[in-house]
Amino acid sequence: MTAPSRARLGPARLVVRQVAAAPAATLAVAAIVLVSSLAAALAPRALDRVFTDELRYGVSSVAATQRDLIGTTIGAPPTGFEAQLDALRADMGDVLRASAGAAGFVSRTPALGAIADAPLPDAPITLLSVAIDPAVADRITVVEGAAPEPVTPLESGGFEPISFVLSTESADAMRWSVGEVRTVRATGGASQQFVLSGIVEAVDPDSDYWSVTTSVLQPELFDDGNSTPTVTATGFVNPSATAAAWAVMGSLSTTAWFSLDPAGLSFTQSTALLQDLRQFTSSTHDIAGDGQEGELSFLSFSTGLLPALERAEGRAASTVAVLSMAIAGPLGVVLAVIALGSRAILERRRSGITLASARGASPAQLRGALALEGLLAGVPAAALGMLGAALLLPAPVGVEATVVPVALALAPAVLLAARAPARGLRIERADLEPGRGSRARLLGEAVVVGLAVAAVIVVLQRGVASGGPALDPLIAATPLLLALAVCVVVLRVAPYPLQALAGALRTRAGLTGFLGATRAVRDPAASVAPVLALVVGVSVAVFSGVLVSTIDSGVSSAARGVVGADLQVRGPVFDETRLEAIASLPGVAAISGVDDAGPAVLAFGGDRRTVTVLVTDLAGLRELRGESAVPAGAENGSAEPVPAIVSADLALEIGDQQPSLEGDALEVVAVGSPDDGVGIPTNWVMIDASASLSVMGVEFRPRTVLIGLDPGADSADVASAVSEQSGPGVLSSDPASVAEALRASPAVSGLGSALVTALILAAVLAAIAVVMTAVVGARSRTRMLALLATLGLPPRGSRALVAWELAPVGLGAVIAGTALGLALPWIVLGGVDLRPFTGGSRQPTIVIDPGLVLLLVGGFAALAAVAVLVAASVGRRTSTAAALRMGDE
Amino acid sequence: MTTEPDILCTDLVRIFTAKGVEVQALQGLTLRVDPGDLVAVVGASGSGKSTLLSILSGLDTPTAGSARVAGTDLLAMTGRERVDYQRHTVGFVWQQTARNLLPYLTAVENIYAAMIVARTRSRDARAAELLDLLGIADIADRRPGQLSGGQQQRVAIAVAIANSPRVLLADEPTGELDEATSADVLGAIEHVNRELGVTTLIVTHDPSVSRHVRRTVQIRDGRTSTEVLRRVSVDESGREQHHAEEFAVLDRVGRLQLPQDFMASLSLRDRVRLSLEDDHIGVYPDAPPVRPSDPEEDER
Numbered sequence A: 001m002t003a004p005s006r007a008r009l010g011p012a013r014l015v016v017r018q019v020a021a022a023p024a025a026t027l028a029v030a031a032i033v034l035v036s037s038l039a040a041a042l043a044p045r046a047l048d049r050v051f052t053d054e055l056r057y058g059v060s061s062v063a064a065t066q067r068d069l070i071g072t073t074i075g076a077p078p079t080g081f082e083a084q085l086d087a088l089r090a091d092m093g094d095v096l097r098a099s100a101g102a103a104g105f106v107s108r109t110p111a112l113g114a115i116a117d118a119p120l121p122d123a124p125i126t127l128l129s130v131a132i133d134p135a136v137a138d139r140i141t142v143v144e145g146a147a148p149e150p151v152t153p154l155e156s157g158g159f160e161p162i163s164f165v166l167s168t169e170s171a172d173a174m175r176w177s178v179g180e181v182r183t184v185r186a187t188g189g190a191s192q193q194f195v196l197s198g199i200v201e202a203v204d205p206d207s208d209y210w211s212v213t214t215s216v217l218q219p220e221l222f223d224d225g226n227s228t229p230t231v232t233a234t235g236f237v238n239p240s241a242t243a244a245a246w247a248v249m250g251s252l253s254t255t256a257w258f259s260l261d262p263a264g265l266s267f268t269q270s271t272a273l274l275q276d277l278r279q280f281t282s283s284t285h286d287i288a289g290d291g292q293e294g295e296l297s298f299l300s301f302s303t304g305l306l307p308a309l310e311r312a313e314g315r316a317a318s319t320v321a322v323l324s325m326a327i328a329g330p331l332g333v334v335l336a337v338i339a340l341g342s343r344a345i346l347e348r349r350r351s352g353i354t355l356a357s358a359r360g361a362s363p364a365q366l367r368g369a370l371a372l373e374g375l376l377a378g379v380p381a382a383a384l385g386m387l388g389a390a391l392l393l394p395a396p397v398g399v400e401a402t403v404v405p406v407a408l409a410l411a412p413a414v415l416l417a418a419r420a421p422a423r424g425l426r427i428e429r430a431d432l433e434p435g436r437g438s439r440a441r442l443l444g445e446a447v448v449v450g451l452a453v454a455a456v457i458v459v460l461q462r463g464v465a466s467g468g469p470a471l472d473p474l475i476a477a478t479p480l481l482l483a484l485a486v487c488v489v490v491l492r493v494a495p496y497p498l499q500a501l502a503g504a505l506r507t508r509a510g511l512t513g514f515l516g517a518t519r520a521v522r523d524p525a526a527s528v529a530p531v532l533a534l535v536v537g538v539s540v541a542v543f544s545g546v547l548v549s550t551i552d553s554g555v556s557s558a559a560r561g562v563v564g565a566d567l568q569v570r571g572p573v574f575d576e577t578r579l580e581a582i583a584s585l586p587g588v589a590a591i592s593g594v595d596d597a598g599p600a601v602l603a604f605g606g607d608r609r610t611v612t613v614l615v616t617d618l619a620g621l622r623e624l625r626g627e628s629a630v631p632a633g634a635e636n637g638s639a640e641p642v643p644a645i646v647s648a649d650l651a652l653e654i655g656d657q658q659p660s661l662e663g664d665a666l667e668v669v670a671v672g673s674p675d676d677g678v679g680i681p682t683n684w685v686m687i688d689a690s691a692s693l694s695v696m697g698v699e700f701r702p703r704t705v706l707i708g709l710d711p712g713a714d715s716a717d718v719a720s721a722v723s724e725q726s727g728p729g730v731l732s733s734d735p736a737s738v739a740e741a742l743r744a745s746p747a748v749s750g751l752g753s754a755l756v757t758a759l760i761l762a763a764v765l766a767a768i769a770v771v772m773t774a775v776v777g778a779r780s781r782t783r784m785l786a787l788l789a790t791l792g793l794p795p796r797g798s799r800a801l802v803a804w805e806l807a808p809v810g811l812g813a814v815i816a817g818t819a820l821g822l823a824l825p826w827i828v829l830g831g832v833d834l835r836p837f838t839g840g841s842r843q844p845t846i847v848i849d850p851g852l853v854l855l856l857v858g859g860f861a862a863l864a865a866v867a868v869l870v871a872a873s874v875g876r877r878t879s880t881a882a883a884l885r886m887g888d889e
Numbered sequence B: 001m002t003t004e005p006d007i008l009c010t011d012l013v014r015i016f017t018a019k020g021v022e023v024q025a026l027q028g029l030t031l032r033v034d035p036g037d038l039v040a041v042v043g044a045s046g047s048g049k050s051t052l053l054s055i056l057s058g059l060d061t062p063t064a065g066s067a068r069v070a071g072t073d074l075l076a077m078t079g080r081e082r083v084d085y086q087r088h089t090v091g092f093v094w095q096q097t098a099r100n101l102l103p104y105l106t107a108v109e110n111i112y113a114a115m116i117v118a119r120t121r122s123r124d125a126r127a128a129e130l131l132d133l134l135g136i137a138d139i140a141d142r143r144p145g146q147l148s149g150g151q152q153q154r155v156a157i158a159v160a161i162a163n164s165p166r167v168l169l170a171d172e173p174t175g176e177l178d179e180a181t182s183a184d185v186l187g188a189i190e191h192v193n194r195e196l197g198v199t200t201l202i203v204t205h206d207p208s209v210s211r212h213v214r215r216t217v218q219i220r221d222g223r224t225s226t227e228v229l230r231r232v233s234v235d236e237s238g239r240e241q242h243h244a245e246e247f248a249v250l251d252r253v254g255r256l257q258l259p260q261d262f263m264a265s266l267s268l269r270d271r272v273r274l275s276l277e278d279d280h281i282g283v284y285p286d287a288p289p290v291r292p293s294d295p296e297e298d299e300r
C-alpha cells in the first residue's frame, strides 16, 4: 500500500493535484500575469530606449564645436594653470568626468594694427593678434622658417622683435614674408616689433581646436568694396611669452575647455550628466594665481549640450507624466482582473475548500494552500514575463523597474490568501439580503469618491508643474481614482433604469427579458472589475485620442508660431530690390521683412527692461495676419509716439504706463501672442521699418522674410524660386516641415506608440474582464438555467441571460468612460507640461477630434459586445443534471 | 450517570433567519448517545436532521441549548478548538459523494488528503489499515468517478474515520443507493462501529435503516419524539428473536410528543386532561369528541 506516487502525496503535492485537476482559471490568471508583467517589464526598457534615442537625437542636433565645455576669461593663465584645470576635471561629477576629455587652453590678445616699414601701395590693412598655447607644438608643424623663440627684454623697456608664426593663408593674406619685421602700435602708444619666424600648418585641421582658436588657419577678411580691405590673423608666439604678449598688446583673454563626447550616453546616465553639467557650469571656479598683474582669477564654463540635454530631459519627464496617467488605469484593471481571476479560482476550489475545512483544515492551512496556488499562477508567469522583456529589449534598468512585475507575481497569492474563507464556503443568497455588507460597501465607496474629489482639487489647484518630478504619483493616480469613482456611480445608478425596465418587461411576454433585468438588479454579476475595466479602457482610449489630437494641433500651431507665416526665408540682407522680386514671384500673396534689431532698453514707469526689437514691414504683416493683429496706422513710423506691437507678457507688465524704447515714446497699438514673435516667444517689441533709423539708429536690413502664399501655391516651389533669386545661403522653412521635424523626435513618436500600446492593453483587459465575469458567474447562472430548462426555457435563453448580466452595466460603463475620457484632459493635463512635445512656448489648447473619439469608443463598444458574446458561450458548459445537483448542496 | 455520553444535546435550538423570515429547524432537541453506540435518527424531510448533523460536525452553531460531543462544548468552541474538533473528534459521511471525496484524487489519495489536513502521522500504515477494514484495497487507485455508488460511500467512510475520530456522523449515507447497496453500506458502517468502537450517528429519512441499528430516534419538527430500541434474544428453540420497542422521549422539563396516530384516533387537540396513576399517567381528551360549533375550534 505504499506505492511511491501515494507516499509522496504531501500538502504541496495536494495543491498541485488540485490545480492540475481544474487548471483553467489558474492558467488564465497565469496568462494575465505573464502578459501584464511582460508589459510592465518592457515599459521601462522601451522608455529607456526611446529616451536614449531622443537624447542622441538631441545631442546630434548640437554642432560638434558647441558640445565642448568652454570658458573664456580676461587675464593670463597663472603658472600651474594646467594642473588647476586637471583638478577641476577631477572635481567634476563622475558621469561628467567620464565623458570629459583632458583640459586644453589658449590665450590670445586683441588684434592690433601691424604696420610694415615700407608698405606696398595696394597692401591691405593688417591686424595681428597673438596666441599662446603651451601645447602648440602638438597642434602645428613648421613648414618654413623656424618656431618662435622666447622673448628677450630690452633694457629700455619693450622687447627685441618678438618672433611668431602664421599659417600659409594668413601670411599670404597679410603679405608678410618670413623674416619680415612689422611694428605693432599698442594701446598705450608704445610700439613693438614683430618678426615672422616661420610658416606653419595644422597637424589636424579638422580639430575642434581651430573653432576655438579662430583666425589662425584662415585669416578674417573684410572688404566692403569702398575702403581698403582689412586682414585679421592670429599667430603663435613662444609659449613662454605670455607676460610679454600681455604687456605689449595691453590685454589677454584665456579660453579653457574640456572636450565632451557624450556619444553612447544612455538616458539613465543623462540625468546624472545633466546634474553634473548644471553644477559645473553654474559655478565660478576660482583659479589660484602667482600674484602677478593681469592674471585670471576665475573661470566659468558653458556648453551647447546643456540645452539639448534639458530638452531631452523635459520630453522624457513629460512622457513619463503622460504615460503614468495612461498606464495607472490599466494597471488598476490588471489588479482587478487578477482579483476576478482569483475569484474564479476560488469558485473552482469551492468543493475542495469546503471539504478540507469541514475535515478540520485550519484557516492558515486553507490560506497557505490558496497562496501556494497563487504563487504557482503568479511567480513562474512573472519570471517568464521579466525574462522575455530582458530578451526582447536588453537595456540597463534599475531595480525600481522590477517593482511592478514582482508585485504582479505576488498579487494572485496575496489576493487568494486574503479571500481564503475563515470557515469554509457557503453559498450565500445575495438576492435575499441585498443589504448585507452595505455599510462596508458604502464606506468603501465614500472613501473612493472622496479620494477622487480630493485628487482632482489638488491637481487643479497645482497647475502646470513644469520641470517638476518626472513621476507625480498624485497625477498618475488621479485618472484611476476617477475611474473607480465613476465605477461606483455606474454600479449605484445602473439598477434604477434596470428596475424600471424589469417592471416594463414584466407585463410583456419574454421571460428572459424580465428575468435578465430582474437578476441584473437583484443578483448583479457585474462586479467592480468588469465595470472598472470598461470605464478605464474607454477613458484611456478617449484620453489618448484627445492627447494625440491636442499634441498634433499643438505641434502645428507651434510650428506656425516658429515660422510666422506660410513660408519663412532667411539668409543675406534682403534689400528693397530683393524684397520686390520676392513679392512678385508667382504664388506669393504678401511678404513682410523682419529685422531682428537686437536688444534695446524699454523703459516704463520706473522699470527698465532689455527687450528684443523686431523691425518689420508692418503694412506687409497686416496683409499676412489681418487687421486685428496689425491695426491700421501701425506702419506710420514717423508718428509720435511711435506705434508698436508688444508681446503679451510685456503688455501685462507695462499696463497703462507710458513705455519708451531707447528714449523714444511708444504707443502700444496691439498685443502680440507668443506665436507672433517669429520664434521669439516673449519680451519683444515690434516697430515698423520706417521707425528703424529714428528709434534704433540703424537702417532696416531684414535678414528674414515672412511670405504669405496664394491658396494652392507650393511652399517648396516658392522657396526654391527665392533662393534662385537671392543666391545660395538662403534658408527656408514652412510650418509643415518644422512640424515634421518636431514629430520626428523619438520622444514625440514614442509617446504616440506608447499611448497606442496602453490603449490596446486596456482593450484586451476589458475583454478579459468581461469574459472572466461571465465565467465567475457561470455557477449561479447554470443553476438557474437548469431550473428554467425544466420549466421549458429554450437553451438560447442562456445567451440572452448572459447578455442581460453584462450589457446594461457595460453600456453604462462605456458611456461613463467616454465622459471621463473627455473630462480627464481638462483635469490632469493642467499638471503636465506638454510643451516639450509641441516645441511651442505655451501649453497647447486641448483639441477634441470627434471623429477619432467616435472611432475609439465605437471600437471599444464593439469589442465589449464581442466579449459578451464569447462570455455567453463560455457559460454554457455544465449539464442540467449536474447543475441541479450542485444546487442541492 | 456512569460514563459521560459521547453526544449530548439538550434543548438544542437552531433558528435560521433570512430577511425577516424565521425558520425554526431545531426546536429544543434533546439527544444522548453513549460511547460506542450506533444510533439512527429518522425523520421526514425538513424535520431538521441535517441541521442537527451540521451542528454536530462543527459546521454550524446552534442558536440556543447545549451540545457536547466527546467532552467538547460546541457552543463555546474557539476557532482553534473547532479545527481540532473537526480533525480528531468527528468524521462524517454525507449523502453526495462530491461532499465526501475530491474527484481528482484516487480513493487512497482521498484518505491521505484527510490525514494531511489533520496532520496525522504514519499515514501509510493507517491507510493500509483502512483499506483493509472497509475491503476497498482493490479499488484503492481508482477515482470516485470510476467507482459505484456503494464503493464511493465505503471510501467515504474510510476517509471519515481516517483520523480516528471518536464520533462518526452520517447524513443520509444511503440516500442515493438502491436497497441492496444500502444494506451493504450500512453493513460497512456497522462493521466499523463494531471493530473500532467509534460512536456512530446515522441520519436518514429511510425507516428501513432502523433494522441495522440498536437504537432509532425519531425526530419531528425539530424535536426528538420517539425512540425504538431493538434487542435480539435467543428463544428456547435457539432462534433469534428481534424485539422492537417504541418509547416516547421525555425531556428534562417533562415535555413529550404523543405519536400522531394516537392523537388522531382519540381526536386529541389543543388540550388534554392528565391524571397521575400509581404506575402511569393517563391522557384524556379535553371533551367529548364531536362538538362542531365550538368557538375554540374556530381559532385555528
Ligand SMILES: Nc1ncnc2c1ncn2[C@@H]1O[C@H](COP(=O)(O)OP(=O)(O)O)[C@@H](O)[C@H]1O
Residues within 6 Å of the ligand: B016, B017, B018, B023, B024, B025, B043, B044, B045, B046, B047, B048, B049, B050, B051, B052
Ligand atoms: N441554511 C438555511 N437557511 C434557512 N433555512 C434552512 C437552512 N438549512 C435548513 N433550513 C430549514 O430548516 C429546516 C430543516 O432543514 P434540514 O435540517 O435540512 O432538514 P432535513 O435534513 O431533515 O431534511 C427546513 O425547513 C429547511 O428549510
Ligand SMILES: [Mg+2]
Residues within 6 Å of the ligand: B046, B049, B050
Ligand atoms: Mg437533510
